[in-house]
Amino acid sequence: MKTKLLYIIGLWGCLSLMSCGDDDHLSPSDLDGDWYVLTDSEDPLDHLRYTVYETYGIPIFYNDTIGRQDRGVDNAGVPIIYYEILNPNYSIESSTEYAQYELSDNPEAITVGVEFIRDEIFPRLVSPKLYPRSFLLVKTLTLNAASTTASYRHEESTYRGMMTSCVSQVEEIAGMTDAEIKRMACRVAAEEYTTYLMENASSLLEAFLNVCRAEVTSVNLYALSLTTSSTPPYVANLEEYGFLSYDKETTYNPSRSQVKTVGERADVLDYVTEILTDDDDTFEAKYGSYEYVMKKYELMKTVMERLKTVLE
Known part of the structure; x- marks a missing residue:
């Protein structure tokens, strides 16, 4: 038994030495590059993108194919070409096509779009912690694209994904x-603030979210279908319940008294946009008669002040 044990120990030691020897000769495969690094170019548009990248470290793309790599040949001698594709829908949990977009082929419009991100978006983001992995400029952007009902799809100016943040209407900015x-810039920036708040600082949102979770009524009002027979009932103005918008991915039918309220993230996004717009007088003129809207507006002001203090 003792001899057998010594043999096993000796064999294990040899295998360990062989393994260590193999590790000494390991080298990178070079199959994965850093696709988010931009290099300078003589092309005016790409040079502009490079100057923004140099300043902020975040690339701006206008093509969703952001890299190409030759990977040798297969057994039949056919070249293996790999393309790195930006996918706004990429998620560890799901592969559903939520965002659908159309790229622009207008260099002048794209140049204006890059300047828009440089001059209007980055200055509104007070910390690199708010930056997305990249920006993708697109011509049009449709959300809820997988819906089989066309009326549930809707156009948006921006969408934050794991790989990139889409910024739409690039051909309209000029x-x-x-x-x-300013309004569009605040909405784009609000996407980044909202993502950070929901993922990294959700405790700051508790008082704000609790207004519609429990204060307006005893029923949590978020993502709730309202009709004349529901509890609480449908109201013509969702501002009475503290909302600035309705869920655009569902049916809104005023003639049938039917609507669905937004979820928590969309509600945060609406209010962060208003705070970034920084126009108290206009907001109060529009919503001053709605108690819960004004309360949530002041609460979100506090949230943003506390967040900026932490980030700065």
């Missing part, structure tokens, strides 16, 4: 007024 540009 024709926007200053007020429209």
Whole structure:
């Protein structure tokens, strides 16, 4: 028995030495590059993107194919070409196509889009912790794209994914007024703040979310279908319940008194957008008669102040 034990120990030791020897000769496969690194270019548009990347470390793309790599040949001698594709829908948990987009082929419009992100978006993000992995400029952006009902799909100006944040309407930016540009910039920036709040600082949102979770009524109002017979009942103005919008991915039928409220993330996004817009007078003129809207507005102000203090 003792001899057998010594033999096993000796064999294990030899295997360990062989393993260590193999490790000494390991080297990178070079199959995976860093696709998010930009290099300078003589092309004016790509040079502009590079200058923004140099400053902020975040690439701006206008093509969803962001890399190409030759990987030798297969057994039949056919070249193996790998393409790295930006996928706004990429998720560890799901592969559903939620965001659908159309790319732009207009260099002038894309140049304006890059300048928009440089001049309007990055200055509104007070910390690199808020930055997405990349930005993708697109012509159009449709959310809830997998829906079989066309009326449930809706156009948006921005969408935050794990691989990239889409910024839409790139061909329309040049024709926007200053007020429209500011509004869009606040919405894009709000996507980044909302993502950070929901994922990393959710405790800051408790008082804000509790207004619609429990304060307005004893029923949690988030993502709730309202009709005349529901509890609580349908109201013509969701502002009475503290909401600034309705769930665009479901049916809104005022003639039948039917609507669904937004979920928590969409509600946070709506209010963060308003806080970034920083126009108390206009907001109060529009919503001043709605008690819960005004309360949530003040609560979100506090949230953003506390968050910026932490991030800065």
